[in-house]
Amino acid sequence: MPDSRTPADTPAEKNEEVLTMTVLEQPGAYRLSPPPAWRPRADPAPLLPDAEPYRLLGTEADLEKTPGRDTLLRLHRELVRGRRYNEQATALTRQGRLAVYPSSTGQEACEVAAALALEEQDWLFPSYRDTLAAVARGLDPVEVLTLLRGDWHHGWDPKAARVAPLSTPLATQLPHAVGLAHAARLKGDDVVALAMVGDGGTSEGDFHEALNFAAVWNAPVVFLVQNNGFAISVPLAKQTAAPTLAHKGVGYGMPGRLVDGNDAVAVHSVLGEAVERARSGGGPTLVEAVTYRMEAHTNADDATRYRTAGEVDTWRDHDPVLLLERELRRRGVLDDATAEDVAKGAEEMAAGIRERMNADPELRPMDLFAEVYAEKTAQLREQAAQLQAELDAEAEGNV
Amino acid sequence: MPDSRTPADTPAEKNEEVLTMTVLEQPGAYRLSPPPAWRPRADPAPLLPDAEPYRLLGTEADLEKTPGRDTLLRLHRELVRGRRYNEQATALTRQGRLAVYPSSTGQEACEVAAALALEEQDWLFPSYRDTLAAVARGLDPVEVLTLLRGDWHHGWDPKAARVAPLSTPLATQLPHAVGLAHAARLKGDDVVALAMVGDGGTSEGDFHEALNFAAVWNAPVVFLVQNNGFAISVPLAKQTAAPTLAHKGVGYGMPGRLVDGNDAVAVHSVLGEAVERARSGGGPTLVEAVTYRMEAHTNADDATRYRTAGEVDTWRDHDPVLLLERELRRRGVLDDATAEDVAKGAEEMAAGIRERMNADPELRPMDLFAEVYAEKTAQLREQAAQLQAELDAEAEGNV
Amino acid sequence: MAGTTTAGADGAAKRQAARPATMAQALNRAMRDAMTEDPDVHVMGEDVGALGGVFRVTDGLTEEFGEQRCTDTPLAEAGILGAAVGMAMYGLRPVVEMQFDAFAYPSFEQLASHVAKMRNRTRGRLPMPITIRVPYGGGIGGVEHHSDSSEAYYMATPGLHVVTPATVGDAYGLLRAAIASDDPVVFMEPKRLYWGKAEWNPDAPEQVPGIGEAVVRRRGTSATLITYGPSVPVCMEAAEAAREDGLDLEVVDLRSLVPFDEATVVESVRRTGRAVVVHESQGFAGPGGEIAARVGERCFHYLEAPVLRVAGFDIPYPPPMLEKHHLPGVDRVLDAVARLQWESDWVEGGR
Amino acid sequence: MAGTTTAGADGAAKRQAARPATMAQALNRAMRDAMTEDPDVHVMGEDVGALGGVFRVTDGLTEEFGEQRCTDTPLAEAGILGAAVGMAMYGLRPVVEMQFDAFAYPSFEQLASHVAKMRNRTRGRLPMPITIRVPYGGGIGGVEHHSDSSEAYYMATPGLHVVTPATVGDAYGLLRAAIASDDPVVFMEPKRLYWGKAEWNPDAPEQVPGIGEAVVRRRGTSATLITYGPSVPVCMEAAEAAREDGLDLEVVDLRSLVPFDEATVVESVRRTGRAVVVHESQGFAGPGGEIAARVGERCFHYLEAPVLRVAGFDIPYPPPMLEKHHLPGVDRVLDAVARLQWESDWVEGGR
Numbered sequence A, B: 001m002p003d004s005r006t007p008a009d010t011p012a013e014k015n016e017e018v019l020t021m022t023v024l025e026q027p028g029a030y031r032l033s034p035p036p037a038w039r040p041r042a043d044p045a046p047l048l049p050d051a052e053p054y055r056l057l058g059t060e061a062d063l064e065k066t067p068g069r070d071t072l073l074r075l076h077r078e079l080v081r082g083r084r085y086n087e088q089a090t091a092l093t094r095q096g097r098l099a100v101y102p103s104s105t106g107q108e109a110c111e112v113a114a115a116l117a118l119e120e121q122d123w124l125f126p127s128y129r130d131t132l133a134a135v136a137r138g139l140d141p142v143e144v145l146t147l148l149r150g151d152w153h154h155g156w157d158p159k160a161a162r163v164a165p166l167s168t169p170l171a172t173q174l175p176h177a178v179g180l181a182h183a184a185r186l187k188g189d190d191v192v193a194l195a196m197v198g199d200g201g202t203s204e205g206d207f208h209e210a211l212n213f214a215a216v217w218n219a220p221v222v223f224l225v226q227n228n229g230f231a232i233s234v235p236l237a238k239q240t241a242a243p244t245l246a247h248k249g250v251g252y253g254m255p256g257r258l259v260d261g262n263d264a265v266a267v268h269s270v271l272g273e274a275v276e277r278a279r280s281g282g283g284p285t286l287v288e289a290v291t292y293r294m295e296a297h298t299n300a301d302d303a304t305r306y307r308t309a310g311e312v313d314t315w316r317d318h319d320p321v322l323l324l325e326r327e328l329r330r331r332g333v334l335d336d337a338t339a340e341d342v343a344k345g346a347e348e349m350a351a352g353i354r355e356r357m358n359a360d361p362e363l364r365p366m367d368l369f370a371e372v373y374a375e376k377t378a379q380l381r382e383q384a385a386q387l388q389a390e391l392d393a394e395a396e397g398n399v
Numbered sequence C, D: 001m002a003g004t005t006t007a008g009a010d011g012a013a014k015r016q017a018a019r020p021a022t023m024a025q026a027l028n029r030a031m032r033d034a035m036t037e038d039p040d041v042h043v044m045g046e047d048v049g050a051l052g053g054v055f056r057v058t059d060g061l062t063e064e065f066g067e068q069r070c071t072d073t074p075l076a077e078a079g080i081l082g083a084a085v086g087m088a089m090y091g092l093r094p095v096v097e098m099q100f101d102a103f104a105y106p107s108f109e110q111l112a113s114h115v116a117k118m119r120n121r122t123r124g125r126l127p128m129p130i131t132i133r134v135p136y137g138g139g140i141g142g143v144e145h146h147s148d149s150s151e152a153y154y155m156a157t158p159g160l161h162v163v164t165p166a167t168v169g170d171a172y173g174l175l176r177a178a179i180a181s182d183d184p185v186v187f188m189e190p191k192r193l194y195w196g197k198a199e200w201n202p203d204a205p206e207q208v209p210g211i212g213e214a215v216v217r218r219r220g221t222s223a224t225l226i227t228y229g230p231s232v233p234v235c236m237e238a239a240e241a242a243r244e245d246g247l248d249l250e251v252v253d254l255r256s257l258v259p260f261d262e263a264t265v266v267e268s269v270r271r272t273g274r275a276v277v278v279h280e281s282q283g284f285a286g287p288g289g290e291i292a293a294r295v296g297e298r299c300f301h302y303l304e305a306p307v308l309r310v311a312g313f314d315i316p317y318p319p320p321m322l323e324k325h326h327l328p329g330v331d332r333v334l335d336a337v338a339r340l341q342w343e344s345d346w347v348e349g350g351r
């Protein structure tokens, strides 16, 4: 990572300053009678991504100094738990306990690093793919899985957890993150928002509008694009012709960073830096993490229709859990006892999820009307009464 | 303009080739056990704009060789006519003959160059601001002004003229241009589409989606952004934090070009090159032309609320008509006789517009129902009968 | 909803008596007062700052409250509304201006999939106190895309309130109520009433009923005209004209399309026995469908004639020179009233 | 519309007899046949290629016609529909797949401001022969945003046709008609009927009425159930069940919401004297409003009881485990039928 990418080197000045720039600072001079000197509104050079995905694993970087032993072990533990969580959720789908599960197997480094990069007061904006990030942030897996189980649309208190609801309409969560981060800054609060989106989601208009708002408002947001190679069946080459997705950053006046999404330490480092940059007033960052979706899009998908087993196999050697574990063992940071302990913890977590998810959820049909509005309309009161009557009749065995 | 920007140096290969790229060509390698070598999908360097807006006027370029005397004089004539057209249309607004007129005064170089850059078979996609481009392309000014006069929504045959209807919803015309250009290529036709949009329009999601589709499909489209400093009252600094709007190109994998929008020869040259590139299969180009809107947004706008007279004055010295005329005289390409002849022609054109626009348009109320569908629904037949009865009663003086 | 019509923080020295005020001024004052009282109220949109909005409804707000409270956004409606969702999640009360009706369409996904659903999906934990101001309707000589009546879309989206004032007093009172509401309100402002004037005291604005309450603007016994927004003055004029024919028409101004004040409407129609629904939006699948269906069902045994509708034609909004043929005017309303089977002479095939 | 139901270019050797086919298969065949007959027909959307669409409705089309005829687009619905507009301007006939109902919303501006209006604004010079396939409705256990019924939005947009099949035969015939139409058709496919089977001969598909014609699915004399799409089987079942109560219900399947076949509906209700409108979309300002209002107006003197509506509740679509409480089922239809004042015992306050 070049040193020029420090938070001090911000692309857009503070909002107030930007807004006083006049149109005369734009290009357009005729040399023979020069207008006020032209200059671009930001220096493009530091906004461009590295030529290759940034990596730390397999390099000579002194990881025990930065991020340090504790963080390395924490990343490892969460990665192992994350993998186990993915397996457990997938199994629950097979047992009919979840309506659907979009697995993040293979993407655990991104999911975990996103959660760990944030401070307590920061907000996470996950997509449907990112239940693991919410779990790694400390949320109850059963609450996190509510949407996918299907007893309600959403399962936790977003304000208490500072994790927004899982977003299904693609990229729509990105402007939310911008608005929230902007609001917090207006209120003088120290809050960074990290918003997650897929490679496919970058094609949506909302992606564009969110990044532009973030840059113009200099909002403390980090956009993490998990480029996992596919939008359901559509490969990246049909999604974009850009050199990399990180190259989109410069077009908004924000830095674009490219990172190996299966290198947990690298993702953690790049996100951490972007979060710090946002926190210190440096504005938003776009991070592209290059990874791979090892499972089908969801359990309902048939991935053999659009990719070969060989392609998937090639990525097995680059498994994020494997990569980290191998490296930590090589460096003597991880020993057998710790690894076993971590595995045991993950098993216990899985057992806990299994047990609680095997219980039938409490269904509350009358909640259908409870929070459509702060107060029920006359029409909704009528309809609620109708359903209540039907439920009562059913309970009495009349139906 | 660097030589590296030749059409051969395309950012995306032919569509077929792009589609066979696999996800393994993405980044993501772990150095210790390397996956297939990573490379970006395109070389970003040639996609980045020049550091300064490209200019030809006031340089030592041999303009009599390229673009040549004829083109220089043609540009001049159209610029003078264009200015006169803008003045005439503005005057018609004051006389109540137009409902509204968004003037392109100060932007004539872009308008005229866009029209002249295209071949007969190519398509132009103008916004409401770009009536002059349609006129410069040879359309009847009275037909072009239909929307703004208000007797119907649109006034010419788009297929015969190969000029799409003026687009009011911002940036929505851009995907149309992409689709049309793509369709023509599928049919094996030699057609380039040139789509015009404002600096404000670049913030819309449709801008993003259109550019992405164009790049992925390698469609023969040229996107011309007229950065005239304002979106109604909102200055560019509140619209974007990007170094330049042309820097957005690389994020789609297409070249972004930056040009002095008041230098008619430079705009014509850059657009011509982009059109050629598109025509020869090189794919789309994004062109940012830096210019200035000399009048208010429309006659309904009060520009004194958001900019100073001094700012406008600074741009008067960079008037595109002035710049070209001065240069052509300096080079001895334009003499007094020709200039007078051009001015006279422009006056005649204006008189013709004035005369025809002063006649009341023929109103056809029953057309309200004529083309909602290919065939009227039963409901529309009823409603048409109702209106016809009202009109008949009115004609008989019964109402 | 007492708190919604207070006069703001102005001292007595500045107090004035009633004087002619436009609807635009009343809306402006409503935002000013709301912003003064509650620092969480933020106005945002295209050109709402230095320009004061293309209709000048936000005139002076940036000057008074600064660029962070009344903000010129980038030109992207989904981004504006999406950002407002995030701001509301953090406890602000965004007031979003959409420049014209048709230019709200790019934000439709944010509206339908998030604004309308967020409270429900989070079991009330993320309410959306967002006001979306949409200047709507025609009659101002606007070119295409500048005169749509889009209220049917919003009515068909559970989770939204849809409110539209027809008077200067309602403009103030309803906008204050919308901003104060913890639910999202699509606040439809009838463009052609922006410059309509009425006696109004900005320092002691009249108390008006809250969101969800219709108002009988004119008592009558012969038939009920059910209407809202830009068609209210048309119906008032029609009611005056009908007196010549010996008909005493009642005019109900709905004020809120959602929640729909069924009680007031049904009471009126049961009393008069006849009803015409009048609006500018296209007739087919327009707001009048719901209203007429509901009246038909709930007043069935009281109706002397079918519930008729007078609406815009089922066509894209016409160009300025032809819009007069499209807009439901006094004559069409009177024609419909005449067809209410006063002598059991039901005419087939009329609209 | 004779040309719309031909069997494609297959030789006699491949001809088959009727056999069980699903609606998804019939839709697939309709596109295949249309693409075979007309090289200007292009299918496009998210995952329509190798995957064959998430519902497999485009299965095999890319294989047969190549990637340029059945194209996986970037993931951007406004871009897809906007590009389709441009393609239609150049004479192609795009068939666009929206992956789920709610994911069509990002394209709303393109739909309302261009697709619906282009023919009209250009006085017929730029017709929009675009078919927009929208899988809609619930009952498939989908999580939020996967079960919306959005037809009211499209009905309220003049310039669009809105069509929805309820049978395997209609799926084929109506989709062929939609693709052949020179006007834009929003083709709403009831998700939960995708896998419903019927005897059907792909090589000699039955002739079905064209767009704009309703069909009486079941003759009856007691009352008319007016319905469409996913609610047609529900109404058929309800009609069967009602026989136990001695009621002989007529079922009208609208097939097209726009154009609306008023003649068939009005004829039926005038004959039976009673009507219930049934659909899955929310009731308030839903399609049933227009239908009930129209029936109320045009059948006023023939009605023995108010026109009732059975619809989804006025709420965001529920999560999978609760959707059964929301969907209008046989019991609710029968309850409504029971309230049709068979003995003048009109009950206030029911829906």
Ligand SMILES: Cc1ncc(C[n+]2csc(CCOP(=O)(O)OP(=O)(O)O)c2C)c(N)n1
Binding pocket: A129, A168, A169, A170, A197, A198, A199, A200, A201, A202, A228, A230, A231, A232, A293, A297, D046, D075, D099, D103, D106
């Ligand atoms: C607006 C919208 N359009 C379409 C969909 C349907 N859909 C769900 S996931 C998906 C693919 C998303 O791909 P990507 O953004 O790469 O995320 P990933 O699933 O790979 O994590 C699609 C098309 C949707 N959810 N939202």
Ligand SMILES: Cc1ncc(C[n+]2csc(CCOP(=O)(O)OP(=O)(O)O)c2C)c(N)n1
Binding pocket: B129, B168, B169, B170, B197, B198, B199, B200, B201, B202, B228, B230, B231, B232, B293, B297, C046, C075, C099, C103, C106
């Ligand atoms: C989708 C949409 N939103 C808002 C508007 C209203 N509007 C018309 S012109 C304009 C400013 C456009 O600025 P720019 O794109 O820079 O073009 P210019 O007018 O400067 O040529 C706005 C906001 C619109 N026409 N369409």
Ligand SMILES: [Mg+2]
Binding pocket: A198, A199, A200, A226, A227, A228, A229, A230, A231, A232
């Ligand atoms: Mg992906």
Ligand SMILES: [Mg+2]
Binding pocket: B198, B199, B200, B226, B227, B228, B229, B230, B231, B232
């Ligand atoms: Mg501009």
